[in-house]
Amino acid sequence: MAGAFDPVAPPLENGMPAVKEGDTSLRVGLGFDAHRFARRRPLVLGGVRVRERDGLLGHSDADVLAHAVMDALLGAAGLGDIGTLFPETDPELAGADSLGLLATVARLLAEQGWALINVDAVVICEEPRIAPYRAAMRARLAAAMGVGVDRVSLRGTTTEGLGFTGRGDGIAAQAVVLIGPAATEERP
Ligand code: MG
Numbered sequence: 001m002a003g004a005f006d007p008v009a010p011p012l013e014n015g016m017p018a019v020k021e022g023d024t025s026l027r028v029g030l031g032f033d034a035h036r037f038a039r040r041r042p043l044v045l046g047g048v049r050v051r052e053r054d055g056l057l058g059h060s061d062a063d064v065l066a067h068a069v070m071d072a073l074l075g076a077a078g079l080g081d082i083g084t085l086f087p088e089t090d091p092e093l094a095g096a097d098s099l100g101l102l103a104t105v106a107r108l109l110a111e112q113g114w115a116l117i118n119v120d121a122v123v124i125c126e127e128p129r130i131a132p133y134r135a136a137m138r139a140r141l142a143a144a145m146g147v148g149v150d151r152v153s154l155r156g157t158t159t160e161g162l163g164f165t166g167r168g169d170g171i172a173a174q175a176v177v178l179i180g181p182a183a184t185e186e187r188p
Contacts (some may be wrong), residue, residue: 026117029177031068036170038062043056043128045136045171046154047144050128056171059061059088063098065123065154068173070098070105071140071142072119076179077109107146115182116145120153121175126163130156 041055046065056062070082079085085108086093086101093101109116119141124132128138134154142149159166 001182005141026178026180027076027078029072029074029116031070031072031075031175031177032172033064033067034164034170034172035062035064036164038167043099045123045130045133046105047097047102047140048133050133055143059150060086060093060096060101061098064171065121065137066098066102066141066144066173067175068175069119069121069145069177070102072175072177073102073105073109073116073145073179076165076177077112077114079112099140102144103146109179111148111180113182114179116147116151118151118153118177119145119175119177121155121173123154123156123171123173125156125165125171126158126161126168130154131139 035056035058037053038057039056041057041062042052043055044061044063047063056064058064060067067082074080075083076084082101082105084107086096106116112128121141134156138149138152138154141154142152145152161167162172165172
């Protein structure tokens with residue numbers, strides 16, 4: 001490691017070092033989702049029922065945060081996307097609990113020999129504030145995926161009035177996940 005932190009350092013002399021042998025099977029995944037507000041629907045975020053009205057429109061419970069996490073997991077494992085796995089035309093999925101869908105995705109990854117290293121997610125909206133629900137959302141998401149809560153990071157942010165979230169038209173969520181090969185003894 002170099003000495004003191006230099007905020008405007010020149011490029012690395014020999015470029016970024018190569019990934020350590022054996023660690024190259026880690027996979028990163030990115031998920032994004034957005035849903036518009038719907039007055040007569042409950043608001044469910046990260047498996048937490050935040051309020052009974054002014055929720056989000058969607059075929060399932062419209063849990064935009066859980067959906068972003070699911071797509072990140074599926075993307076990391078190269079298993080497609082939630083639209084393919086859980087089609088909006090499937091009547092059985094009407095009003096579905098998205099945490100149950102997330103548990104299904106987690107099971108799918110485990111069956112393919114993948115282990116979740118961590119999730120980092122952001123909910124983008126002017127309201128509600130995420131902070132009061134953060135601990136409960138982390139706990140519920142972690143439980144659905146069968147991992148410790150320390151592996152799930154979450155925060156909310158606004159767009160300072162800009163764009164569709166800024167206008168209060170809906171809520172967006174982004175998630176990144178890192179997965180790696182499961183230890184042999186943990187494979188189902
Ligand atoms: Mg969605």
